[in-house]
Amino acid sequence: NAGVMQNPRHLVRRRGQEARLRCSPMKGHSHVYWYRQLPEEGLKFMVYLQKENIIDESGMPKERFSAEFPKEGPSILRIQQVVRGDSAAYFCASSLLQAGAFFGQGTRLTVV
Amino acid sequence: DQQVKQNSPSLSVQEGRISILNCDYTNSMFDYFLWYKKYPAEGPTFLISISSIKDKNEDGRFTVFLNKSAKHLSLHIVPSQPGDSAVYFCAASENQGGKLIFGQGTELSVKP
Numbered sequence: 309n310a311g312v313m314q315n316p317r318h319l320v321r322r323r324g325q326e327a328r329l330r331c332s333p334m335k336g337h338s339h340v341y342w343y344r345q346l347p348e349e350g351l352k353f354m355v356y357l358q359k360e361n362i363i364d365e366s367g368m369p370k371e372r373f374s375a376e377f378p379k380e381g382p383s384i385l386r387i388q389q390v391v392r393g394d395s396a397a398y399f400c401a402s403s404l405l406q407a408g409a410f411f412g413q414g415t416r417l418t419v420v
Numbered sequence: 421d422q423q424v425k426q427n428s429p430s431l432s433v434q435e436g437r438i439s440i441l442n443c444d445y446t447n448s449m450f451d452y453f454l455w456y457k458k459y460p461a462e463g464p465t466f467l468i469s470i471s472s473i474k475d476k477n478e479d480g481r482f483t484v485f486l487n488k489s490a491k492h493l494s495l496h497i498v499p500s501q502p503g504d505s506a507v508y509f510c511a512a513s514e515n516q517g518g519k520l521i522f523g524q525g526t527e528l529s530v531k532p
Contacts, residue, residue: 312463314463341519341520343520343522349524350426350509350522350523350524350525351464351509351511351520351522352522353519353520353521353522356518356519363518364518364519366519367519399463399464401520409466409520410466411456411463411464411465411466412463413462413463414461414462414463416461
C-alpha cells in the first residue's frame with residue numbers, strides 16, 4: 309500500500325521558469341493538502357483540495373501559484389516565473405477523512 | 421500571527437530518560453491536535469493525536485497531554501531512545517480536520 313508519492317524529489321529551476329510539483333495521494337484518499345517549509349521554519353499551509361475542487365486556498369500566495377486536483381491523475385502545484393524566495397521544501401499530504409493527514413517525502417525546489 | 425508555538429527550538433535528553441516536548445496555542449477553535457516527527461530530507465511522520473474532548477492519549481512510549489484551559493499540550497516519550505532524535509512538530513486544526521497549523525518544531529537529541 310503505497311504512501312503519498314511526490315515527484316520530483318528535487319527540482320532546480322532558473323529564475324523566471326515554471327515549476328510543476330506532483331502529488332499522488334494514498335489510495336482511496338480524496339483530500340489533498342500542500343504545505344511549504346522555508347529554511348529554519350515550520351510547515352505552512354498553502355491549499356486544501358478535493359477532487360476537482362479547491363476547498364481552502366487561504367495560504368496560497370496571490371500571484372504565480374496555482375493548484376489543481378483533477379478527476380484523474382495527481383494533484384499539481386504550479387509556480388510560474390519562480391523567484392529565489394520560492395526555494396523551499398514543498399510537502400503534500402492526503403487523508404481519507406478530514407483529519408489525520410499523511411505526508412509525502414516532499415519536493416525540494418531550488419531556484420538559481 | 422503564530423497560532424501554534426513551540427518555544428524550545430531544541431532539547432537534549434539522555435537515553436532512557438523522559439523527553440517532554442511542549443506546545444502552546446492561541447486559537448480556542450482548535451479541536452484536534454497532532455504530533456509529527458521529521459527527519460532531515462524526509463516528510464513528517466504522524467506520531468499521535470488527541471481530540472479536544474480528551475486530556476490524554478497514549479500509544480506505546482508516546483503520550484500526549486492536553487490542557488485546554490491553559491491552551492497547552494505536551495508530548496512525553498518514555499523511555500527516550502537515540503532513534504527518537506529528530507525534529508518534532510505539533511499541529512492543530514479546527515472542526516476535526518482541514519488544514520493543519522504547525523508549530524516551528526523542536527529538535528530532540530537523545531544521547532546514548
